[in-house]
Amino acid sequence: MNKQQIMELYGYNDWANHKLFEAMSSLEHEEFSRNLGSSFGSMRDTLVHIVGAEELWLSRWRGEQGRTLLKAEDFPDYSTLAEHWYNFQSQMRGFLESLAEEELQEIISYKNIHGNPYSLELWKQMLHVINHSSFHRGQIVTMLRQLKKQPPSCDLVYYYLGKR
Template identity: 30%
Template sequence: MNKDKLFSYHKWATLACLEHVQTIGEEIYQKEGANSFASIEATIAHVIGVEKLWLLRMNGVKKPVFEHFDVAITELAIEAFMLLHAEMELYFASLSEQQWQEVLHYQNMRGDDFSTSREEMLFTVINHASYHRGQITSFLRQFGKEGIPLDYIYYQKQNR
């Protein structure tokens, strides 16, 4: 599948998820529940920090430092993702197909060595975020709220 289309889906799903949570209310965004992270806010902080790590790895940084973003409210989270995604898009547009296939060497946060192409890194970013969007839906259900469909087919239906 086309990398631009996959990233476009990723941006759409991220914003749709955050905007949906925003309509429900900040108290739900910050409310603690049972999941991998304590709250939707903590989940979002993790996801955006990890996306920045992957961008740095794609840029050849072998052991990037986790950046903490101010995502204390949904509006700040939306702005932070929009800025990061714009930065990512600019970087992606500068890459040739050969550069997308180039294997880069880096360490994860535990210090384990990996070798991965930029294309595989992009897939990892999208897959990782999808996993956590599912966790956000789980939080919403715990709090008696409904999630929204964020599967690719819904993106495709809206963007044809």
Template identity: 30%
Template sequence: MNPIAHFLTLARYNAWATQRLLDGVAALSEQDYRRDAGLFFKSIHGTLNHLLVGEHLIWRRRFAEGLSPIVALNDEAEPDRASLAERLLQGAAHWQPLIESWPVERFDGVLSYTTMRGTQATLPFAATLAHVFNHGTHHRGQITAALTQLGQPCPELDLVYMLQQEQTQP
């Protein structure tokens, strides 16, 4: 398997699923959007904000710039709902060109970074990149559960739906 093709699929999926989720969340009232829904980061807003912090402000900078910013995982990086959605979509769009920029050998290497606790870590590059996309899937799943609890329609976010949609597009 070509790791670049594999991770480009995950990057496309991440952007696709984020857009679909945000479309589903858009129908929520402000009260429901910010209500404590029993999620790890409390509300849908808190969980979306965590995705911005974790995926884009921390992990993407580690992969793209070799930097390990110190940001709390529950910091409210973007309090405005519309701006948060836009930043999530913009952040998701940055993964594909980043992945395309790496030589195939990079995926067999390691990623060295500083953890949130300030210690050095070195992990397998490809597995750690897979973690980033898996992490997003995990939290999008939490948000879809919250949408269901709120009586809202829940977008279908399975990867196979994106793959089927891509097959039908010219």
């Protein structure tokens, strides 16, 4: 996998996250934070998990230690979380732009949230993050449907079609 492909996939990831944030901007607070029985309960908690996981992985790639996942209670409402996410996007973009092609092949060692050590090429870790975010975006789409809301189309093919 090369840098251009990684940049393209992270462009998609940002686009899809943005579409979901837009779709949730008109929700009532109660709808946004209601436990709908998903992995993380509510749309808010699932978004916090997505953003927190992306931040955690970025800190690993930067060689930072001791980072933990975000806590949902630190984001009492939609606007607080949206602002945090938009600020984080620029950090990720800066990291991606600064990457040299050969760094994608480097083995990055890290400990997961349970303290277990792992090592894997950077590009594989980066694909994992995109896949992880896509999985949880799908859960949010389901929650929007449970509330009888129209979810956005966040499929990769729509990202590519929109760029034509």
